Amino acid sequence: MIQFTEQEVRHLREKFQRQQGAVDRIMEDVKEIMAEPVLVPKTGIANWALYYYCPDCSVQLTFDRNDKYHHSCPSCGRVYSGEPYDSTWWGIINSRNYTAVFQMGLIHLITGETDYARKAVDIMMEYSGYYKDYEVHGNIPYNGPGKSGAQTLDEANFLRSFAMSYDLLSDFMTEEEKEFIGKEMLIPGAEFLMEHRHNQLHNHEVIINSAIAVIGLIFGIDRYVRFAVYEPYGILYQLEKGMLSDHMWFEGAFGYHFYALTSFFAYEKFALHTPHSHIKHPNYKAMMELLVSYVEPGFRIPMLNDTNYGHTSKSLHLYEFAYRELGGEKLLFILNRLYEEEKRDNPEAFIYGVDELPRCSMEPGNYHVEAGQSGSTVLRGKDGRYLLLKHDRYGGEHDHYDRLGISYLAYGKRISPDLGTTGYGAVMHYDFYKNTGSHNTVNIGGENQAPVNARLTRYEERDGGIYVETEADWTLPYEMPDSFTIVQWKEEAYRPVKMVRKIAWEEHYFAEVFRIEGAGKDLPVDWVMHFSGNRIEQPEGKEIEIFSDRKPYSYLHHMKKAVLSENQASVVHDYEDGGIHTRVFTWSQGKELYDGLGPDNPSISDINYQIERGYGPEIVFAHVITSSNGPCLVRNVTFSEDGDYIAIEVEGEGEEGKFSRIHKM
Structure with a gap:
């Protein structure tokens, strides 16, 4: 196994004896998939998860694992059938499967319970039996095609999750299972990703690179690692060129700032104990610290550009791994504020966080870049x-x-x-x-x-x-x-x-x-x-x-x-x-x-x-x-022209008494 040392595994198992809450949450997350038969598409039918929205209300439809043909809006109650909803249902099935398989691998690693490992391997084997024949499909704006999903981004998330699960379960699987999953799904998948990665700065390319690199590390394929980590538009290139001088990810949205970091860190978590980790690169810490300057009152993340409410719901859990590896008062402050809002029993804290968080309090102040800068x-x-x-x-x-x-x-x-x-x-x-x-x-x-x-x-x-x-x-x-x-x-x-x-x-x-x-x-x-x-x-x-x-x-x-x-x-x-x-x-x-x-x-x-x-x-x-x-509190405002300026006179009365200001702007 690459992603955890023997010492780390022992520590997780000892930690589980003291605090089981986080692992219980993971078990609850996979409960439905554990209880139901393996459900895998036989063809490359899966569509884009972001089609699963009510066109009238712009809210996500209600997903029912047991009904692939009816999709209801929780707001207006309308039920949708047909395309793109039916094929998107399969896209959600895929996402839930690969997420659950990784979670099952973690449960087996921590608890030793073999039922979870067996179900995880069965799901991977089922996908591996169909993967090579999945049709290349997808016509999503800004995206390359996929096989298991409708875009290369989906493909990378699918393959990276299964590759990391393969690593977790490597001691459980038979040699025949390992060979089948590797040759029929993971290695062909990496080749597909290399063919369809674009030479551009983009969060998609970070995700794609992370999947290729993880598969390369597992199977010792150096050209995968070189391509995905060191060559132009690889992980290091994205990290160094994609962060702007103000430490914001170039796409200008906190949703994608953290989405990119999620995949950067997925790779770093896996590669941490290999010569190919770059977790100490200063851009990681700079990007994580930036939020302190922007965070809104009420500890909310600004909705800049293409950020939606779902984008940032779990982003702050990334600070667990970042603080453990990088330290720093600003990262610690984010975690302290986060756990004023919720219990510290999430899987990221359990698996990747320090055992005890020191106390830290600070008041974010005003923020600006240097004059002349964007x-x-x-x-x-x-x-x-x-x-x-x-x-x-x-x-x-x-x-x-x-x-x-x-x-x-x-x-x-x-x-x-x-x-x-x-x-x-x-x-x-x-x-x-x-x-x-x-x-x-x-x-x-x-x-x-x-x-x-x-x-x-x-x-x-x-x-x-x-x-x-x-x-x-x-x-x-x-x-x-x-x-x-x-x-x-x-x-x-x-x-x-x-x-x-x-x-x-x-x-x-x-x-x-x-x-x-x-x-x-x-x-x-x-x-x-x-x-x-x-x-x-x-x-x-x-x-x-x-x-x-x-x-x-x-x-x-x-x-x-x-x-x-x-x-x-x-x-x-x-x-x-x-x-x-x-x-x-x-x-x-x-x-x-x-x-x-x-x-x-x-x-x-x-x-x-x-x-x-x-x-x-x-x-x-x-x-x-x-x-x-x-x-x-403002009683009167007078606007007037004053040469090249606009003069604004403001009069009012606050707790400190009456005030009057003239601003020439």
């Missing part, structure tokens, strides 16, 4: 106030075209959140969530922003406040990631354009000025924000039957256009969410102002949308946004 800025304040300003670069497939977008939280409420996305097979993923118009930023002509290297240009703490300036300048050269991408933006709408977003962050509010230069004179320029809760005060408005028939705006409804007096300089919108009052002061300046409702995430509920529209070539949006638990 990345994000995170600002924090009392009462759970949090603002994330996104000035990163285009990240490829999983990008959301929302440079200079913001996420704003306060008092435990996600007031103006980044909505993330849903399952990629759901209609709303491409129709709504990925688009610029569903984010808290500016879009031109209703089109998605083209790729650009946005950057921070100023970060200054002064007089108790913080001033941040960022820009996205499409007139400058930019660098596309070394990763295949499908064009889903309109170059000509943005290439002449420069956008600058400025933030003044104060104790009770933040002021912003968003300036756009170079937009086409006839193109609408839209500032978009969404706000949680109920609308309690809006300007008088005229109902609009259809705001737009173009996506994502076509999903907005109950839209009104504000009716403003000729000389009205500013407008106030009010929202209330569970007793938290948010007020938005807007410098109207002849703009068209709209408000209404649109999809939240999941899309079965709505969130408020506020859209302000002007026309090029130059336009400025200015606002003050404040939240309070009770009456609004």
Whole structure:
């Protein structure tokens, strides 16, 4: 066995005598598969798991192992049959099988119970009997094909899990079983993966490399290890080229930041005691530490780009292995906070964690990259106030075209959140969530922003406040990631354009000025924000039957256009969410102002949308946004032009008494 030493196995068995909870959880996870006959597809029928979503509600369908033809939505109750749902059911069966086989191997290793080993080997033998004849299939965007599944990514997860299980069960299997599984499934599978790995930076390639490398280590095939670990686009190449200077995985989504690390670490866990481990590479620790700078109040992971709620549910358990091997206060802090929310009885802690976690407490502070660099800025304040300003670069497939977008939280409420996305097979993923118009930023002509290297240009703490300036300048050269991408933006709408977003962050509010230069004179320029809760005060408005028939705006409804007096300089919108009052002061300046409702995430509920529209070539949006638990603390806001700047005067009264500030932005 490669992945555990004899000493580690003895330690796990001794640990099991003291604390059985984690192993009991693994046993519970595999209970159904242990009790049922082996269920394996005889042909390469399995489809993409992310098709298993209700097209109307964008929520995952309810899976029933005993019914392959009926798939119900837990929200609306509709039952789906036929494609792609029936074949996706088989994809889920595959995933549950290979996950369970690895878990059964662990149970056998720790407890010695042979029933689990026998069932695991039986499942692998069954797959090995069909694998060579599985049809190559799949037509998933951005993905190569698969055999057991519909994409090369699925194939790699399938093969890596079975290969690691093969290693765990190597002393249990007969020589004939080992030879059959190796020659009929694992080695042909590795050859298939090598044929279909793409020469690009991508989380997919990390997963594919990890599977090839594990199989190479098991069977002593050096060319597999060289290809998957050391050659261009192998594991080391991905680790060194895929992490940006701000330590974020280049795809810009925490879902994929941790998804890539999951496969990096799957390989490192396996290779740890071989000459081919690189666990001490500094990029691993840097990527794991980054979350401390971003973590939201309430210990939540920001929903940047293609991150959905399922993506990050178990990501924090990765910190167990990382802390054991790399140490460090930031990794320890994440684990301490995690176990304020849940018991430390998960399998990662039991198998890969230290026996006892030291106590650690720290308060994450404000965060920003160096001026001139791409990345994000995170600002924090009392009462759970949090603002994330996104000035990163285009990240490829999983990008959301929302440079200079913001996420704003306060008092435990996600007031103006980044909505993330849903399952990629759901209609709303491409129709709504990925688009610029569903984010808290500016879009031109209703089109998605083209790729650009946005950057921070100023970060200054002064007089108790913080001033941040960022820009996205499409007139400058930019660098596309070394990763295949499908064009889903309109170059000509943005290439002449420069956008600058400025933030003044104060104790009770933040002021912003968003300036756009170079937009086409006839193109609408839209500032978009969404706000949680109920609308309690809006300007008088005229109902609009259809705001737009173009996506994502076509999903907005109950839209009104504000009716403003000729000389009205500013407008106030009010929202209330569970007793938290948010007020938005807007410098109207002849703009068209709209408000209404649109999809939240999941899309079965709505969130408020506020859209302000002007026309090029130059336009400025200015606002003050404040939240309070009770009456609004900001009493009055005055906007005015002051040469090249916008002057924003804010007056109010807080616990410390009256305040008055003038921001020139």
